[in-house]
Amino acid sequence: MAAQIIIVDDDPLVGGLTLELLTDAGYSALLLADSLKAQDIIKAEKPALVILDILMPGLDGLTLLHRLKSDPATKPIRAIIVSGKSFEAEKRRAAQYGAEAFIEKPYDVDLFAQKVEELMKKQGVEARKPALAPAAPAPIARASVEAVVWGCRASGEAAPAATRYGTHTACVSVETPSNLFIFDAGSGISLLGNELMKNGKHKLLWLFLTHFHPDHVEGLANFPCARDKDYTLYISGASDPDKPLEQELKTVLEAGFGNLMPPAKIELYELMEQTYAILPGVRLSVFYANHPGTTLAYILQTEGRKIVYCPDSELYGEYGTALQDYDEKIGAACRGADLMFHDGRYTAEDYKKNRNSGHSSFLAAVDFAGKNLIKTMVLVHQDASYTDDTLEAMDKEAQARVDKRGYKVKVLLGREGLRITA
Numbered sequence: 416m417a418a419q420i421i422i423v424d425d426d427p428l429v430g431g432l433t434l435e436l437l438t439d440a441g442y443s444a445l446l447l448a449d450s451l452k453a454q455d456i457i458k459a460e461k462p463a464l465v466i467l468d469i470l471m472p473g474l475d476g477l478t479l480l481h482r483l484k485s486d487p488a489t490k491p492i493r494a495i496i497v498s499g500k501s502f503e504a505e506k507r508r509a510a511q512y513g514a515e516a517f518i519e520k521p522y523d524v525d526l527f528a529q530k531v532e533e534l535m536k537k538q539g540v541e542a543r544k545p546a547l548a549p550a551a552p553a554p555i556a557r558a559s560v561e562a563v564v565w566g567c568r569a570s571g572e573a574a575p576a577a578t579r580y581g582t583h584t585a586c587v588s589v590e591t592p593s594n595l596f597i598f599d600a601g602s603g604i605s606l607l608g609n610e611l612m613k614n615g616k617h618k619l620l621w622l623f624l625t626h627f628h629p630d631h632v633e634g635l636a637n638f639p640c641a642r643d644k645d646y647t648l649y650i651s652g653a654s655d656p657d658k659p660l661e662q663e664l665k666t667v668l669e670a671g672f673g674n675l676m677p678p679a680k681i682e683l684y685e686l687m688e689q690t691y692a693i694l695p696g697v698r699l700s701v702f703y704a705n706h707p708g709t710t711l712a713y714i715l716q717t718e719g720r721k722i723v724y725c726p727d728s729e730l731y732g733e734y735g736t737a738l739q740d741y742d743e744k745i746g747a748a749c750r751g752a753d754l755m756f757h758d759g760r761y762t763a764e765d766y767k768k769n770r771n772s773g774h775s776s777f778l779a780a781v782d783f784a785g786k787n788l789i790k791t792m793v794l795v796h797q798d799a800s801y802t803d804d805t806l807e808a809m810d811k812e813a814q815a816r817v818d819k820r821g822y823k824v825k826v827l828l829g830r831e832g833l834r835i836t837a
């Protein structure tokens with residue numbers, strides 16, 4: 416039967432993702448990659464709704480929209496414009512040409528579903544939800560997922576010159592057979608960049624920034640992949656009203672490239688506390704961490720795994736008051752994660768001196784992991800001044816805490832080069 420919805424998107428990943436979301440919601444959908452041929456196919460198929468990307472070679476989505484809405488035969492078809500660019504001018508043009516909605520990429524899962532359902536209802540089309548109770552979920556393919564710590568120190572003076580744990584600042588990668596996700600761009604990202612340039616496996620990189628303190632972005636200006644025009648970087652982060660993401664990033668990049676922009680293709684995504692569908696089978700949830708300034712933490716769900724990255728975050732632990740519900744809030748979001756990277760900056764003693772600075776006692780992080788059934792917890796963001804002796808003592812104390820309290824979690828102290836198969 417004819418498709419109820421036609422998607423026109425030249426990017427197979429984004430197009431595939433849109434298709435997946437629509438199919439999951441119970442609609443029949445067709446994906447077209449060639450925008451030049453799309454108009455004739457849409458006219459023949461007469462779907463209830465079209466979803467058009469803006470930037471496409473051949474014919475851009477706004478022109479296609481204009482043509483569809485100018486033809487009496489296709490005018491009644493509802494249209495959603497999707498784009499990574501959130502410029503007001505394009506939104507206005509889309510509305511002028513008759514688009515019923517404009518959705519920004521990456522997709523906010525709930526918002527996307529809600530918009531589509533709303534427009535389809537107006538067309539008198541209901542999603543074909545299964546009539547019977549849903550069958551047991553199909554077994555999830557569990558391809559290998561490997562996380563690597565490239566840097567996990569906080570910035571600061573007095574870093575020990577040589578240490579087995581490393582002195583590079585925040586950067587963790589998560590690799591699946593088809594994708595590479597990078598969390599933060601502290602100085603450790605140059606080590607990752609060297610490996611990527613050598614193995615050449617991934618040319619499209621997702622980079623999720625938690626915030627713009629130097630220990631999370633200082634490596635970006637020297638990231639080898641940003642200096643290579645064959646790479647595409649999708650950079651995501653928070654936007655403050657007074658400090659837009661674009662501005663923040665420009666400052667960081669100028670440190671390495673001056674007024675020239677890096678040769679790699681860069682696209683920016685501003686994120687909020689939402690769940691986004693970023694690729695087929697990949698969901699990213701964002702929450703605000705308890706840290707000065709707008710600081711994000713990420714929950715990545717892919718290949719049946721749940722992986723949390725939250726390097727700057729103050730858990731209140733035993734010091735929490737009835738009004739401080741941060742531990743409970745993120746506990747609910749992270750519960751049962753296969754792998755979690757969390758702030759374990761301070762020894763219990765140093766934490767007492769540094770309360771309310773936005774960082775945790777490593778013991779609070781261990782307790783958090785035990786209570787929330789995290790399978791593997793990696794303590795990161797160690798204080799820059801800590802020597803191997805201090806870090807080893809913390810590691811021992813963490814293991815003792817797990818044993819004493821009967822937690823099921825496996826706790827690892829973060830160090831440069833640590834590889835974890837999730």
Ligand SMILES: [Zn+2]
Nearest residue numbers: 569628630727
């Ligand atoms: Zn930090």
